[in-house]
Amino acid sequence: MHLASAHLGLVEAEMAADLIELYERIDFSRDEIGVLSREVSVFVSDAIHHEARPTVGRPTLDLFANQKRPVPTAVKSRAGTIANELRAVLDGLACQLAHRNGNIASDVYFPISKSRAIFEDDGHRKIRKLSDADRNKIIDLKPYQEENPLLFGLHEADRTRKHQRLAGCVGQSSMQIPGVQIKGGSARFVNCTFNGFHVENMTVGNVTNKTMIDGVGRDVMIASGVPITLPFEVKFWIAYADPECLAGRDILDALSEFAEEVEEIVRQFDD
Numbered sequence: 001m002h003l004a005s006a007h008l009g010l011v012e013a014e015m016a017a018d019l020i021e022l023y024e025r026i027d028f029s030r031d032e033i034g035v036l037s038r039e040v041s042v043f044v045s046d047a048i049h050h051e052a053r054p055t056v057g058r059p060t061l062d063l064f065a066n067q068k069r070p071v072p073t074a075v076k077s078r079a080g081t082i083a084n085e086l087r088a089v090l091d092g093l094a095c096q097l098a099h100r101n102g103n104i105a106s107d108v109y110f111p112i113s114k115s116r117a118i119f120e121d122d123g124h125r126k127i128r129k130l131s132d133a134d135r136n137k138i139i140d141l142k143p144y145q146e147e148n149p150l151l152f153g154l155h156e157a158d159r160t161r162k163h164q165r166l167a168g169c170v171g172q173s174s175m176q177i178p179g180v181q182i183k184g185g186s187a188r189f190v191n192c193t194f195n196g197f198h199v200e201n202m203t204v205g206n207v208t209n210k211t212m213i214d215g216v217g218r219d220v221m222i223a224s225g226v227p228i229t230l231p232f233e234v235k236f237w238i239a240y241a242d243p244e245c246l247a248g249r250d251i252l253d254a255l256s257e258f259a260e261e262v263e264e265i266v267r268q269f270d271d
Contacts, residue, residue: 016270018096022089026263029085033255036078040238040252043072048236055225060200063223063234067216071166071238079251080161086255086262087158093266094127094138103129112155113144137268149245154258156243165241166251197230 015023047068052061090112095105108130111123123143127135145152186205193199202225226232240246246254 018099019093019266019270022092022096022266023263025085025089025092026259026266029082029089029255029259032078032082032085033252033259036075036082036255037252039072039075039078043075044236044238050222050234050236052226058200058225059228060202060224061226061228062221063226063232064219065222065234065236066219070216075238076166079166079255080157082255083154083157083161083258086258087154089262090265093269094130097127097131097134097269098129101129101131101134105129110138111143112148112151114152116142116144116146119144134269141265145245150257150261153246153249153254154261156245157240157254157258160243166238194230197227199225199227199230201225202227 048065049068050063050065052063054060055062090110091108094108094110098105098108107126109126111119111126113119113123119142124135124139127138130138141151142148143151186203189199189202189204191198191200202223204223204226222234223232237250237252240249240251240254
């Protein structure tokens with residue numbers, strides 16, 4: 001037997017038989033994230049350009065980005081499909097737990113709610129066919145927005161996948177100075193000195209997803225007042241524009257975190 005096959009067989013032997021397919025679906029999702037990563041890399045390197053221009057009236061530089069074309073439909077579709085598959089794994093888990101308790105799985109779902117009040121009503125109904133122990137494990141996860149924003153983000157990414165927008169936006173702005181790294185949001189530096197580089201008035205990361213969506217084909221300022229001699233690296237990502245709870249999040253980072261969270265939840269019932 002091939003060594004890898006032998007290892008896989010050993011791992012599966014340690015899993016509950018009724019959960020093996022769920023683990024395989026998680027692995028499939030991770031493989032798809034790998035494919036998506038390559039697609040994103042190609043798009044970002046080809047379609048999002050940036051350049052530095054002298055600041056008018058000041059001895060500094062302004063940085064501009066230009067997204068030449070919209071995010072490809074294939075990228076948006078793959079991102080939505082991955083979120084859907086991971087969310088479906090959790091519903092599949094709830095169904096398996098109902099079967100373990102001797103019940104049919106009709107009207108059984110893994111509940112993820114917008115609020116605790118909704119979860120304690122509608123959410124509890126969705127897991128009423130599970131054993132007390134399994135039901136309590138899900139309750140302990142607090143699968144609602146205010147207590148478990150990561151799980152709620154997965155739910156929203158799936159729920160809105162058919163009409164969500166993805167935006168190419170400024171990713172990581174790194175000045176190559178220890179302790180200064182910006183990914184998302186913005187920062188302003190006034191009269192600062194970094195490793196001998198004086199910064200009089202610099203703003204970095206002042207761009208939003210909406211700006212990049214509406215500005216496809218146009219120059220968008222992503223930093224201003226950058227000292228000419230200051231080492232500065234700009235990287236780009238593809239981010240969620242919708243839903244609101246994920247706006248600005250790197251899709252690859254978010255989907256990878258979703259996969260980790262889903263696997264961790266499934267493992268809690270692997271006994």
